[in-house]
Amino acid sequence: MAQPSLSRQIQRLENTLGVPLLERTSQGSRLTAAGAALLPQAPGCARRRGARGSR
Numbered sequence: 001m002a003q004p005s006l007s008r009q010i011q012r013l014e015n016t017l018g019v020p021l022l023e024r025t026s027q028g029s030r031l032t033a034a035g036a037a038l039l040p041q042a043p044g045c046a047r048r049r050g051a052r053g054s055r
Contacts, residue, residue: 010022020034021034021038022035
């Protein structure tokens with residue numbers, strides 16, 4: 001997945017959940033507490049999305 005596409009997907013997820021998942025700075029990004037809590041579930045989410053097909 002290209003960087004702009006990945007960024008849009010993360011922003012959509014943040015909007016859906018109503019919390020920021022990344023703290024973005026001029027030096028880069030790091031996970032917020034919400035992002036760290038969601039991280040263990042990410043592989044399963046990606047597999048389920050892949051099974052449905054991307055939108």
